[in-house]
Amino acid sequence: MIGLRRKSPFPYSLSSILSPRISSTSLRAFLPMRPLTSESLNPSVLNVQYAVRGELAIKAEDLRAKLKEDNHGLPFDKVISSNIGNPQQKGLDQPPITFTRQVAALMEWPALAELAPDAFPKDVIARAKELSEEIGSIGAYSHSQGVPFIRQNVAKFIEERDGYPSNPDHIFLTAGASAGVSLLISMLISTPKAGILIPIPQYPLYTATLAQYNGVPIPYHLDETMDWATSVHEIEGAIEKAHRDGVHAKALVIINPGNPTGALLDEETQKKLVELCQKYSLVLLADEVYQTNLHKPDTHPFSSFKKIVCDLQSPTALISFHSISKGISGECGRRGGYFECTNVSEEVLALIYKMVSVGLCPPLGGQIGVDSMIRPPKPGDESYDLWKQETDTIHDALRHRTHTMAERLNGLPGVTCVKSPGALYLYPQIRLSDKAIEAAKKAGKEPDAFYALELLHETGICVVPGSGFGQKDGEWHYRLTCLCPGVDEYVGKLEKFHQGFVERYGSA
């Protein structure tokens, strides 16, 4: 119902209607008795907030629709959805990895291997054949936990990444990382006084899911002055404060590389975090979906929490999430991902299996996307050179855009931006004048939402205000993705807007 505004509600010919029935207008006359009102719904639903697709995103869709009209009168000719890490969206057009799509096309219609053999590299044909033998049709439900063969491949990928064993029976393929996070939170919240430690700023999936399942978010702040560092001391303070409030901290969410911050943890900090989980019997929920989006891998490498838990021989229960939506894969629309359980009992694994079985199975398109991501072509394979070239291009472009954006945002008055070494985002702080804050108040908006709305209406660039991710009182930020074609033009628009905003409202 949102983002789809048809000029007439019923544009289709109704001449095919067989009997004299009612029009939409007369239907409306029958609406007064409505059992389905917001007051009658689960009150938790009303508390859910998800800014990434909230007011700004809805307005952006409206503007995108308006752009299609003649004489739209808007001061821009395209909407750039920097509110969401969606690399392949229209306007950004990051091309998919050819290998992934060739395998998927053959899985959709295996006859193509005979009908058009020259269209496909040999290793692609072999890969699709191997997958088909294991899976059968991708139109069939798979094992609820995901195709066993693909889970074996994921386990091998994890073993090669970390140097420790991984058990395919402890891996669950999912419809993107979000589905896994939501499931685990729904299982962990045992009482309305059960809480989960959430970084601030956070990715709002966590608070939204906690609201849905009546859990308590226990915020801990990341330190912007230390490049968004995670402090064990800060988390311990949050646990103890929660305890004083009668809230029991059950799990710790760590997003590494960070969203929206782009920060990367070093192993020393990771070890302290695992020890903290052990001390307080916290389940560690490690959101590692940006693990391959590294802009400075030499100085800022990624280590998985699985490796750290194994290094420490820690008994900490760890659930680590990965996804095909990010990285260089960017296959958001397939809905694919997985989570691996470490130090989780067979009994709890059986309960997780039962819960996922109610949803039958993750989408097969997402499952084969996972397989392509964790088993890319190897040197010597016919597909390798193209794969290498495509992925290098994506890595380089992201690194370049992230660097350029941060540099130039830092050059603006009242703006400071941590130079993120990972993920897809920047999270600049904007200092706003009293006049701007006053204008926001008049408009009934948070000051950063006010700034973001003006940005959208002036430039067509849609970002998410910091209030959606969390920030300290009196601070204002926004998150923008580092995905855009033509970074100079894009940043130029941001700069011009900001300068105009400062001219209108003064500097802080």
Add this chain to the structure above:
Amino acid sequence: MIGLRRKSPFPYSLSSILSPRISSTSLRAFLPMRPLTSESLNPSVLNVQYAVRGELAIKAEDLRAKLKEDNHGLPFDKVISSNIGNPQQKGLDQPPITFTRQVAALMEWPALAELAPDAFPKDVIARAKELSEEIGSIGAYSHSQGVPFIRQNVAKFIEERDGYPSNPDHIFLTAGASAGVSLLISMLISTPKAGILIPIPQYPLYTATLAQYNGVPIPYHLDETMDWATSVHEIEGAIEKAHRDGVHAKALVIINPGNPTGALLDEETQKKLVELCQKYSLVLLADEVYQTNLHKPDTHPFSSFKKIVCDLQSPTALISFHSISKGISGECGRRGGYFECTNVSEEVLALIYKMVSVGLCPPLGGQIGVDSMIRPPKPGDESYDLWKQETDTIHDALRHRTHTMAERLNGLPGVTCVKSPGALYLYPQIRLSDKAIEAAKKAGKEPDAFYALELLHETGICVVPGSGFGQKDGEWHYRLTCLCPGVDEYVGKLEKFHQGFVERYGSA
């Protein structure tokens, strides 16, 4: 962890392991302190039951794995998973509709239209081009409610089916019907005393989801002696009984055509049901995923509840669910479906949108599957003849198998089976002797589960015991799908097993 038994937990070469780290055995030594135990989880999770993928299905997977061993010693050479309506699964091998897969292959890798133009019919190429222009990459997130263009097509399909307007803004594309049902139930359960009327027998998604969200299932029985008819009187009795128990009935679930019963409602009954919903302010949840699986369409046609609500000009809030997993599409693995909201306020629609936005979007593979299902080739299109032939074959085979199975099951001593006019299942009643019931009790099983387990171990046929769907006290049933290759051989196995069972335990 289930259905995947590797001979060694870590078959991969660990020679690539870089440093002296721990083995899986030493990991186990660190397991004593585990914060993640079943006692610490959300207690609702423990109450969830989903028999379709429960004990029988898990045992069937184990047997399937065992069959791969040399000298497995089992008295059958294949496992037939009649526990789940999964037409394209291995062993059943109902072929996908070529049109659907050709469109999907082109969406995966659009370059194929140039690389192998002769491999595709012209209407397929045109369709994929049209979809690509609307969607862009299927690797991008779509609108959270589903691609607007596809929702417009769904609305048109509904208008043509029912003769009434349909608003694409009131349609939500989903990851299969299950995802939509689960969402709506999670939103409707506002207190632990909120209940939902569920047919008995039911598809266990409903009770599983109610258990998960702490809602009360309010059972109403279908009448087996009247071919599983739905009685308004029976439902009214259930509402009033619930009311006496302090439970507030908020919604009525109707599965039409029925699962597991295969029964079809006539319009007269449907009208009474809509009036009942109006009288008691119930939201009508109409599970209509089998709407095209009709075996006797002349005498038992399908009418949608949307049509009935419009015929009556009723203000009843209706959510109707459809899916690509069933019908002749059988595309379970894509995870695609939709629900349409009728007489639902903009305010509640906005809340539904907010909830689906947290999950980002339904899988694009499922969304384009919906489009292919509701916009099949038309007479005159290059693809039409093949599509017609394929779908006729599937309809005919299903009709034939359903008829043959019911006839022959009815010929067995102690077995009666309603001849289902719709859906994919039969739900025979089996009368069991005291000796059989005693043997089941000794084995710690429900008598029908005991029967089904013996059936599985003797024939490799996996069915679901009636206790998973609900039945009257002292009655026993099982559900089997009408999907199998070689119906004579299949029913022959059922007959032989049943006769042996009666010889062993006597007749009731």
